[in-house]
Amino acid sequence: MSTLVEPTRAAFTKKVRPLPTWLPAAIFVAALLVAYALLTAVGSSGGGGRVLLAAVLADVIFCVAVFAVSAPREGSRRAKDRVVTAVVYSCFALAVLPLVSLLASTIHRGAAKLTLDFLTHSMRGVGPRDDLGGANHAIIGTVEQVGLAGLIAIPLGLLVAIYLVEYGRGALARGVTFFVDVMTGIPSIVAGLFIFTLFIVILGFGYSGFLGSLALSILMVPTVVRSSEEMLKLVPNELREASLALGVPRWKTILSIVLPTAVAGLVTGVMLAIARVIGETAPLVLTTFFTNSINTNPFNGAQMSLPLYIYTLATQPGKFYNPRAWAAALTLVLIVLLLNLVARTIAWWRAPKAR
Amino acid sequence: MGDRVFSGLAVGAGVLLLAVMAAIAVFLLVEAVPGIRADSKNWLVEKTWFPDSTPSVWGISALAFGTVVSSLIALVIAVPVALGIALFISHYAPRRLAVLLGVLVDLLAAVPSVVYGLWGLNWFSPHILPFAHWLNDRFGWIPLFSGTVSGAQTMFTAGVVLAIMILPIIAAVSREVFLQVPRSLEEAALALGATRWEVIRTSVLPFGRPGIISAVMLGLGRALGETIAIALVLSTSFTLNWHVLEPGGNTIAANIPLNFAEAQGNGRSALIASGLVLFVITLAVNMAARIIIARRKEFVS
Numbered sequence: 001m002s003t004l005v006e007p008t009r010a011a012f013t014k015k016v017r018p019l020p021t022w023l024p025a026a027i028f029v030a031a032l033l034v035a036y037a038l039l040t041a042v043g044s045s046g047g048g049g050r051v052l053l054a055a056v057l058a059d060v061i062f063c064v065a066v067f068a069v070s071a072p073r074e075g076s077r078r079a080k081d082r083v084v085t086a087v088v089y090s091c092f093a094l095a096v097l098p099l100v101s102l103l104a105s106t107i108h109r110g111a112a113k114l115t116l117d118f119l120t121h122s123m124r125g126v127g128p129r130d131d132l133g134g135a136n137h138a139i140i141g142t143v144e145q146v147g148l149a150g151l152i153a154i155p156l157g158l159l160v161a162i163y164l165v166e167y168g169r170g171a172l173a174r175g176v177t178f179f180v181d182v183m184t185g186i187p188s189i190v191a192g193l194f195i196f197t198l199f200i201v202i203l204g205f206g207y208s209g210f211l212g213s214l215a216l217s218i219l220m221v222p223t224v225v226r227s228s229e230e231m232l233k234l235v236p237n238e239l240r241e242a243s244l245a246l247g248v249p250r251w252k253t254i255l256s257i258v259l260p261t262a263v264a265g266l267v268t269g270v271m272l273a274i275a276r277v278i279g280e281t282a283p284l285v286l287t288t289f290f291t292n293s294i295n296t297n298p299f300n301g302a303q304m305s306l307p308l309y310i311y312t313l314a315t316q317p318g319k320f321y322n323p324r325a326w327a328a329a330l331t332l333v334l335i336v337l338l339l340n341l342v343a344r345t346i347a348w349w350r351a352p353k354a355r
Numbered sequence: 356m357g358d359r360v361f362s363g364l365a366v367g368a369g370v371l372l373l374a375v376m377a378a379i380a381v382f383l384l385v386e387a388v389p390g391i392r393a394d395s396k397n398w399l400v401e402k403t404w405f406p407d408s409t410p411s412v413w414g415i416s417a418l419a420f421g422t423v424v425s426s427l428i429a430l431v432i433a434v435p436v437a438l439g440i441a442l443f444i445s446h447y448a449p450r451r452l453a454v455l456l457g458v459l460v461d462l463l464a465a466v467p468s469v470v471y472g473l474w475g476l477n478w479f480s481p482h483i484l485p486f487a488h489w490l491n492d493r494f495g496w497i498p499l500f501s502g503t504v505s506g507a508q509t510m511f512t513a514g515v516v517l518a519i520m521i522l523p524i525i526a527a528v529s530r531e532v533f534l535q536v537p538r539s540l541e542e543a544a545l546a547l548g549a550t551r552w553e554v555i556r557t558s559v560l561p562f563g564r565p566g567i568i569s570a571v572m573l574g575l576g577r578a579l580g581e582t583i584a585i586a587l588v589l590s591t592s593f594t595l596n597w598h599v600l601e602p603g604g605n606t607i608a609a610n611i612p613l614n615f616a617e618a619q620g621n622g623r624s625a626l627i628a629s630g631l632v633l634f635v636i637t638l639a640v641n642m643a644a645r646i647i648i649a650r651r652k653e654f655v656s
Contacts, residue, residue, distance in 0.1 A: 052486070053486065053489075077550055077553065078550055080550070080552055081550035081551055081552040081553070084551075084552040084555075085447065085551070085552070087439060088439045088442050088443045088447050089443065089447070090439075091435070091436045091437075091438075091439025091440050091442075091443060092439065092440050092443045092448075092456065094436050094439075095436060095437075095440050095459075095460065095463065095519075095522055095526070096456075096459060098463070098519045099459060099462060099463050099466075101474075101478065101479075102466060102470070102471070102474045102478075105474060105477075105478045106470065106474070109477075156368055156371070156372075159364055159365050159367075159368035159369075160365075160368045160369050160372055162365045163362075163365035163366055163368055163369045164369070166365070167362050167365050167366065168369070172366075172369065172370075173369070175373060176369040176372060176373060178642075178645060178649070179372065179373055179376050180372065181641075181645045182376075182638065182641045182642055182645055183372070183376060184641075185573065185576045185577070185580075185637055185638075185640070185641030185644075186379070186580075186634070186637065186638075187579070187580025187581070187582065187608055187633060187634070187637055188580070188582065189580065189582040189608050189611050189612070189630065189633070190379065190383075190580070190630055190633060190634045190637070191379075193383060193611065193626075193627060193630040194378070194379040194382060194383060197382045197383060197385075197386040197627055198378070198382045201386055201623070202382065202385075202386070218375060218379075221372065225372075249357055249358050250358050250361070250362070251357050251358050251360070251361030251362070252357070254361070255361075275465055276465070278467070279466070279467020279468065279469060279470065280467070280468075281467070281468065281469040281582070281583040282468075282582035282583050282608070282611075282612055285612040285615060286611070286612070286615060307467060307469045307583070310469045310470070310472075310473055311469050311472070311583055311586075311587070314469075314472065314473050314476055314477070314587055315587065322477065325473055326473065326477075329469075329470045329473050332467055332469075332470060333466060333467070333470055336465050336466065336467065337462075337465075340461075340462065340465055344458070
């Protein structure tokens with residue numbers, strides 16, 4: 001706190017004339033033009049890198065110019081404040097930039113190949129020079145694997161959340177809370193490695209979609225617990241007390257009062273958990289392995305999935321492989337976006353009722 | 356009766372979760388031991404990966420080096436930007452815009468890592484190459500940026516892609532912390548005539564420092580464990596190279612899927628051993644971050 005500037009008498013008496021609001025905007029436009037001109041003059045090479053470089057350069061020019069204009073009139077403290085504001089705004093732009101670029105290139109490159117044919121055909125028997133085949137086998141695998149992972153992780157996560165909110169006391173509850181948080185940080189490859197060592201190396205199972213589901217559920221449980229815990233905590237205690245006072249046993253109170261009250265929030269959390277694991281690739285490399293054919297049985301034999309499909313195709317040199325990878329990426333991103341959208345809509349629809 | 360069954364189920368689920376954590380450590384350790392025994396003298400320092408040859412020669416030093424370097428690059432880039440975003444959402448943007456932008460940052464986190472990898476390999480690498488050349492030309496006198504640029508599948512590119520991937524978690528956690536700063540602290544600073552930046556420098560940042568530290572550690576944990584994006588973006592090699600603009604290098608996580616298909620016996624065991632090391636490191640980082648956050652919570656309430 002001691003670094004706070006002491007207000008002097010001068011600070012109170014000096015009249016500050018703030019810059020007109022249009023001036024920073026004008027300086028910004030000017031900075032953009034100058035940066036562009038400078039880059040053209042230097043003759044730097046083209047592409048998206050150049051746009052980025054121009055933006056960064058414009059930002060620097062803007063900061064310097066604003067400080068130079070503002071400092072003599074408003075004092076260096078206000079000038080500094082303006083510069084920091086500019087830096088904070090550009091940080092945000094810097095984060096949105098990759099997102100926009102990522103979405104744009106995925107849509108641009110994926111849309112061409114994303115046809116009904118692509119969605120309904122597998123890669124079985126497709127040669128390296130054929131522009132045929134699709135991701136049907138991968139879509140089936142993803143749906144089955146994530147579905148099974150959900151069947152394991154959602155009840156388990158919900159039970160853990162119920163334990164933490166309704167029963168949890170003492171050291172065990174603290175331990176579980178702590179390790180749920182730590183579990184969110186487990187690298188997905190380690191989860192895959194664990195399932196691999198236990199089931200394939202030690203117990204001698206073969207690769208299968210189900211083992212992939214087990215690995216995914218390890219990654220899913222902490223997310224489900226965290227979000228459900230928050231939702232269950234929001235249920236007002238009066239509801240529980242009223243039910244218990246009527247002689248309803250605890251477990252029935254939880255099942256018929258607490259859970260239905262929180263159901264929208266629970267669904268939201270589950271959706272986000274699914275969206276999170278649906279793109280996990282690393283654990284599947286070790287547990288489901290690769291195949292080009294449709295395998296509808298998740299309990300037996302190698303099974304493909306969308307992330308694995310993208311991963312394998314991304315590194316293949318043939319000219320037909322890359323468009324397929326992008327089309328699969330677009331499919332995956334669309335699914336994730338859809339799940340997020342539904343989750344947020346539920347959360348938003350629920351919000352007014354909570355008040 | 357029903358009560359006992361139900362509470363038993365709930366407690367059982369909690370215990371199961373702890374058991375899974377323990378099982379991960381135990382089973383990885385059990386399977387890692389044969390590999391470590393095969394090359395017990397060198398497995399920490401060796402820079403090659405021939406665990407299946409006789410004698411088995413492999414070591415994780417090059418992998419650990421790559422993991423640390425790529426994560427450090429990611430942190431150096433991501434931390435200031437993420438803090439900027441967190442400040443923007445918590446203190447600068449208008450309310451409605453802040454909500455929208457919060458959603459956008461969450462979307463950054465929701466995009467699957469394999470899509471980042473594909474994007475990093477096919478779009479980002481070619482576009483960052485001119486920038487890498489420029490860094491090399493202008494700042495080649497700094498050892499870090501020296502060497503010959505001959506492609507963009509480098510530690511530097513991997514680090515930048517990692518930075519984009521860990522931005523959301525650092526931004527989200529520090530935003531939460533910034534929103535927790537007591538209004539009275541900020542208003543006191545404002546009442547003294549402080550500008551917005553002075554309010555942030557004198558009350559928001561000092562108050563949020565433990566939260567920022569734990570946010571950075573969570574980001575670090577994620578960067579250390581990222582697998583597929585690195586496996587796609589980096590052209591891997593077993594080298595210990597400080598020149599981040601030169602192709603090559605590898606990370607513990609990325610090495611596992613890349614070498615997995617061909618690995619047998621000792622090879623698998625060696626991969627599992629490297630995974631165990633990664634698990635221990637990320638566990639330590641995440642636990643430290645969580646302990647800092649937990650301590651903070653007690654302080655706030």
